[in-house]
Amino acid sequence: MKLTTRNAEIFVAVILALCSIGLMIKAAQNSITWTIEDNMGAGFMPFWLSLGMLICTIITIFKWVIRKSPQSNNNEPFIDPEANKYVYVTILSLIGLILGTAYVGIYISLIFFLFFYLKNFSEKSNLFISVFSIATPIVTFCFFEWLLKITLPQGISEPLFYPIYELMY
Amino acid sequence: METFYLLMNGIGTALVPFNLALLIFGCLIGLFVGAMPGLGSVNGVAILIPITFIVPPTAAIIFLAAVYYGAMYGGAISSIMLGIPGASTAVATVFDGRPLAQKGEAITGLTAAAVGSFVGGTVSVILFTLFAPPLAKVALAFNAPETFALMVMAFATFVGLGGDDIPKTCFSILIGLVLSTIGLDLISGKPRLIFFDIPGFLHGVNFLVLAIGIYGIGEMLWTLETTKGAVKISSISFTFKDVVLSVKKLKGTMMAMTIGSFLGFFVGILPAAGATPAALMAYGITKQLSKNSAEFGKGAVAGVVAPECANNSASTGSMLPMLTLGIPGSPTTAILLGGMILWGLTPGPLLFTQEPEFVWGLIGSLYIANFFALILNVALIPAFIMVLRVPFAILAPVIFVLCVTGGYAPTQSIHDVWLMLLFGVAGYILRKLDYPVAPAVLSIVLGPLAEKAMRQSLIISDGSFNIFLDFTIKPIAATIMYIALIFLFLPLINILKNQLFPKKA
Incomplete structure (x- = not known):
């Protein structure tokens, strides 16, 4: 597959989505809950922030599918x-x-x-x-x-x- | 009147030939240390503290304060000329300083940085002189909820730092925040996100590693690709007239100077905040409020002026809690505080009455140091622009060497150098795909401060978010929080408006 900017966009977005899932799994090794008695678990912040990253990459993938972003319409080589x-x-x-x-x-x-x-x-x-x-x-x-x-x-x-x-x- | 008399005495002390020589020497050393990637005022002051044992305390503090000041000026030099932040405080200067140099306007960038630093420094010293004791009380009123609200305001301005692609901007902010959580959890002490059990992650990710990676290595890879290694050597010349013309270009930067100077000073006096968040916030807010916000990131002069005003202003501001309360406002002032104790002085409210020569000598020296740092900076512009005449084939490996040593120096860990390379390559790829990288750098700086403040606040409030939003509980925090919400939604509304009602060409 030729590495065009369009291909690179989806390739990188998928990698970032996988990284976000990996970060969520890693963060979940600590407590990701938040209770008034125990306050925030050590994994709370990284877990939910990684979930936010995942949502952002899913939106980017969706924009790629519907060809909404400039990169998703660019068939030039990714690197000259x-x-x-x-x-x-x-x-x-x-x-x-x-x-x-x-x-x-x-x-x-x-x-x-x-x-x-x-x-x-x-x-x-x-x-x-x-x-x-x-x-x-x-x-x-x-x-x-x-x-x-x-x-x-x-x-x-x-x-x-x-x-x-x-x-x- | 008494303040004026004391100030004149202080300036007189700073102008004693021996003290003046130390002051100029300190400014020069600071300029050099500040310009070296990976080293900042904290390194310069820490290394030079032993030298001060052989001189009286007043001369010692004048010397070290001059190093501190010089480093604040110097940080901008490599940010503008090489695109690598010389010091953490100069990260925001890269955003517009580097594009200015690439457009052949390096002199404008350097002049803007020098003048901005001078204005920020002068405004903050005047504020320091006039309002030191009451401002120290204001700083004390800033606890965890207020600090968190301030951080939220900074994050809100970051949305405006990205491009039009909001998901990519949010991703950049979030990845910076996630990176900032790596290491030991501040509250429970548990290790977080220690990948493959590599011990290097235990001390977290130093934001300078990310900044040098993205702006040093990533930028160089970008330049090498776009120019195929054939970067034209700049034939930029330097005359005094060029400086005068550059100063004239600063006419439209009054708002940037005002925001940078006052915000910088205010953030500076807050314990544990310091010049780096101040510069980043000043940049973000100036961009948000500027009529020419689209120019930011492409070589806007105001984008250099605002952070440079702020970091100098904050460096003076951070001395205020150090002298009046004995609380350091930044890592460098923590070392200065240690020095004061070693010299036999007790920082705190009584210092102004017990050691007036010392305190006012320091304040007086800040006025003088500011002046000399400006003169040295402008006088050395020809030397700085010589960097642009070095053939790119030679400059590129030198920049890589500076990146590697700069990535290693802060923590002295080879693990950080690998991370820096990883961030550099990742930053290069993401930038090509239009992911804004600046918000990630800003988030990794403010992330730890914000998380700590938020968690402390929620412990105080038994988990209730009202501590940030209710005017009756924390009026300052609530006010800042609502301003932050306005900052957050302004660019979103503008983007939506542009998409729904596109302007006719």
Whole structure:
């Protein structure tokens, strides 16, 4: 099925409706009742708010069926095919950056992320890309760790920073 | 007359060269910290508190208040230039600040933010000077029912923030509220909506994570798609004449300034409210009342002025209960309060009589800090607009790096960074389908405050909703609640009217 805006509208609305039902089930693990003696149960607010979400998505689905909303009449591709590369590569590289941050630490993954991103999307020289990819994590380190004393995740690369911490403190 | 004399003494204290140097330095640091996504005045003040032990208390509070003030100005910079809220207080500034920059009117946006901040700051300091003790009593009269009514009024203005698709706007409000309930229940202490038993959900969803995700990553994905990565580098230039022309564009923003300044100050003095709800409410109400409400979200100057007036005004307002009652009005003033205790001062009603030099030195410094923050802001506009000259291929990954560090810094949890990416992608998809995302951000900010106030009120009233509606029980709460209902139904009536009786072209 071609992912047109019309298809995306119903696809997303159904996903959101399912999410709303999931939230209601999850909220119902706590008490969803409200009595004067016990006041509101912990699940009361999330349950009824999720029900409200469900009603809103049902209305959106209904509007799609009767072709009332602008999106339900739009048969253009949901994401411009020529721009697919930019969107998907960016999302995948961000997933890579965060995965890398959790395992090898933010500073090392930043070097790879910046190098990969700039190599793919910029027309700069290799020298510029290399210098920029290494300088940015250094500036980030100085700002957060040295100036603000906020430690960013270092993963398995943490021992590499011990000598720098000894110099700093 | 006595107040005037004391104020002049206070301004004199702030103008002592050492204090003045600290004040300017504090404003600069604040600007920088405020402009960094994920960091706000609270981080700046917390980090710098130890430095103040080596200076007298008056100089210390002048320095920290200047940092606080500078951060309020600085938050707008990245909101306008990069589309990422520099601080939580500047979330509402993104709504119109970013579109202004995208239209090539970054100077107008930055000038509007600076002037708005100055006006809000000045109005609030004057109110502070003249009415500190009686206003503190008003703040005390605001209990849970009144706070809830105020929150309902804020939510009512949100309906007007969305587009014409009311179900999608309501969905956005509701999902923000549901996200705000994640974590430990405030009353029973039970965990709620802890998906897959992931411990990261126990501390809830930080609204900054949602805001940076939607406005940082989501916005960048949108830009990358619409431009296919070929964003034109802005050749925007800067001259003093540009600033003067930008100031002239502020002529029609008197209402935004008034709403932002007074509402901001009032919300600021309420304990536990603070500048973020103030800015969001000011934006919503200004949009509701504006003749050009259709322009909001597309680069309306008033949409920048209102929240910037409000957040600066609220930052001053939040100092009022701190000094007069010893109750902090915001997280930053809670840290300032801690600092005052460490310096050997006792906040409360007697502080004005026992430590006049300290109190009036602080009040005087707010006037001076306001002035210098404006000058610094305008003087640094050329530096800020240089950001727009950076090629997009380089700016984009830098923004992603700022998003990741900004998402991590507030709670220092990688779980939040994953959530931020999820919100970013979801925000991008929902925005393409015309779901308004701003109401979700606003709801997640005010949701916890509203829920807490509502549940406390219902405990007080034994479950009766009359506590919000009956003039004889809680007159202030009832008045605000009925105003909120008017705000709620106005846009609905307008939309219905437009649909039933469409205007002829």
